[in-house]
Amino acid sequence: MNILVINCGSSSLKYQLINSETGDVLAKGLCERIGIDGSCLTHTPAGKDKVVIKEEMPDHNKAVKMVIDALTDENHGVVKSLSEIGAVGHRVVHGGEKFNKAVLIDEGVLKDIEELSSLAPLHNPANIIGINACKENMPTTPQVAVFDTAFHQTMPKKAYLYGLPYEYYEKYKVRRYGFHGTSHDFVSKHAAEMIGKDRKDLKIIVCHLGNGASVSAVKNGECVDTSMGLTPLEGLMMGTRSGDMDPAIMEYICKQENLTASEMNTVLNKKSGVYGLSNYTSSDFRDLGEAAEAGNTYAKDALDTYSYRVAKYIGAYMMAMGGVDIIAFTAGIGENNYQVRRGVCDYLEGMGIAIDDEKLKIRGEDLIVSKEGSKIQVMIVPTNEELAIAQQTLALL
Numbered sequence: 001m002n003i004l005v006i007n008c009g010s011s012s013l014k015y016q017l018i019n020s021e022t023g024d025v026l027a028k029g030l031c032e033r034i035g036i037d038g039s040c041l042t043h044t045p046a047g048k049d050k051v052v053i054k055e056e057m058p059d060h061n062k063a064v065k066m067v068i069d070a071l072t073d074e075n076h077g078v079v080k081s082l083s084e085i086g087a088v089g090h091r092v093v094h095g096g097e098k099f100n101k102a103v104l105i106d107e108g109v110l111k112d113i114e115e116l117s118s119l120a121p122l123h124n125p126a127n128i129i130g131i132n133a134c135k136e137n138m139p140t141t142p143q144v145a146v147f148d149t150a151f152h153q154t155m156p157k158k159a160y161l162y163g164l165p166y167e168y169y170e171k172y173k174v175r176r177y178g179f180h181g182t183s184h185d186f187v188s189k190h191a192a193e194m195i196g197k198d199r200k201d202l203k204i205i206v207c208h209l210g211n212g213a214s215v216s217a218v219k220n221g222e223c224v225d226t227s228m229g230l231t232p233l234e235g236l237m238m239g240t241r242s243g244d245m246d247p248a249i250m251e252y253i254c255k256q257e258n259l260t261a262s263e264m265n266t267v268l269n270k271k272s273g274v275y276g277l278s279n280y281t282s283s284d285f286r287d288l289g290e291a292a293e294a295g296n297t298y299a300k301d302a303l304d305t306y307s308y309r310v311a312k313y314i315g316a317y318m319m320a321m322g323g324v325d326i327i328a329f330t331a332g333i334g335e336n337n338y339q340v341r342r343g344v345c346d347y348l349e350g351m352g353i354a355i356d357d358e359k360l361k362i363r364g365e366d367l368i369v370s371k372e373g374s375k376i377q378v379m380i381v382p383t384n385e386e387l388a389i390a391q392q393t394l395a396l397l
C-alpha cells in the first residue's frame with residue numbers, strides 16, 4: 001500500500017509517498033513559506049529531476065492540494081489518482097500521557113491532540129492544521145497520527161518525574177516525555193536485527209544526533225529513559241539548544257541582560273548549543289569541524305563539550321540498565337560525522353571497548369564499528385523516521 005507521510009510545521013509541509021511493503025520512496029517534497037509571500041513546492045519523484053512549483057499557498061489546505069496535484073501529475077506524478085494512496089501517516093510531536101502508540105485519527109483524537117497543545121505550542125497546532133488539510137482534500141482516506149513521544153511512554157516513574165513539587169505533575173503534567181521516539185524505536189529494533197537478535201533480549205543505547213539530539217535507554221525492547229524532557233530543550237547540548245544546565249542561570253541572565261523569561265527561552269532554544277558556545281561560528285557540525293581544524297578554539301571547545309556530554313549520557317544509561325549490549329549512533333551527525341563519533345568513542349575506548357577507526361570514518365550506512373569479539377557492539381544505524389511512520393500506519397490498518 002502507498003502511504004503518504006506528512007510532517008507539518010507552521011509554515012512548511014514535508015511529505016514522502018512510500019510503498020510500505022517495499023519501503024521504496026516514490027516521491028518526496030517540501031512546501032515552504034506557507035502563508036508567507038513567495039511560497040513554493042519542491043517535488044522530487046524517485047529517479048527523476050526535482051520540480052519546483054512557485055505558486056502562492058495562503059494556507060495548508062492549498063499546500064496539500066498542490067502536493068496531491070504533484071503526486072498525480074501526468075509528467076512528474078507517481079500515481080494515477082488519489083485512490084492509489086491508501087492512508088496518510090502524520091508525524092505528531094506531542095502525545096502526552098494519552099498516547100503510547102500510533103492511532104487512527106477521529107474527532108476524539110483530534111480533540112486530544114488539541115488539548116495537548118499547551119505542552120507543545122509550536123508543534124501540535126501545526127500538526128492539527130496538516131491533519132485537517134488532508135481530511136479536507138482526502139475525506140475517505142484513513143489518517144493516522146504517529147507521536148514523537150509515544151515510544152517513551154514505557155519509562156518508569158523514577159525516570160520521568162522531576163524533583164519539583166508533585167502538584168506540578170498532577171496539575172500541569174510537568175514530567176519527562178522525550179521526543180524522537182519514532183527514531184529511537186526504529187533504530188533500536190534495526191540495531192538488534194543487525195546482530196541477528198531480538199531487542200527484547202538486549203540493552204541498547206540509541207544516540208540520535210541531529211540538529212535536535214537525544215539519547216535513549218532501551219531495555220528488553222522498551223524505553224526506560226531518554227534525555228529530552230517536557231520539551232526538546234533538555235538533555236544533550238544540540239545545534240542551537242542548550243540542553244542540561246543549572247536552571248538558576250535563567251533568572252541570572254534575565255537580570256544581567258534585561259531579558260524576559262520568554263526572550264531567555266528563545267536564547268536557550270535558538271542561540272545556545274554548539275552555535276552559542278562556538279561564539280556563533282555555526283550550528284552545523286560540518287562548519288564547526290572545518291573551523292576547529294583551522295584553529296578556531298571556540299569551535300573546538302564546542303565539539304569537545306558536545307562529545308563529552310554524549311559520553312556522559314551513555315555512562316548514565318549503562319547504569320540505568322545495568323549494562324549495555326549495543327550503542328547505536330544515528331541521525332545527521334551520528335550517521336556522518338567522524339569527529340563527533342571519534343570524540344565519543346575515545347571515552348568508550350577508555351572503558352575497554354575496542355573501536356575500528358577505519359570503519360568509524362565510513363558515512364551513512366549500517367555498520368558495526370566496534371572490533372570483532374567486542375562484548376559491547378558500537379554501531380552506525382541510519383534512521384528512517386518516514387519509513388517508520390509508514391510502517392506504523394500500515395500496521396494500524
Ligand code: ADP
Nearest residue numbers: 209210211212283284285286331332333336337
Ligand atoms: P534534523 O534534526 O534537522 O533532522 P539532521 O539529522 O539532518 O538534523 O542533522 C543535521 C546535522 O548533521 C548538521 O549539524 C550537519 O552538519 C550534520 N551532517 C549532515 N551530513 C554530514 C556530513 N556529511 N558530515 C558531517 N556532518 C554532517
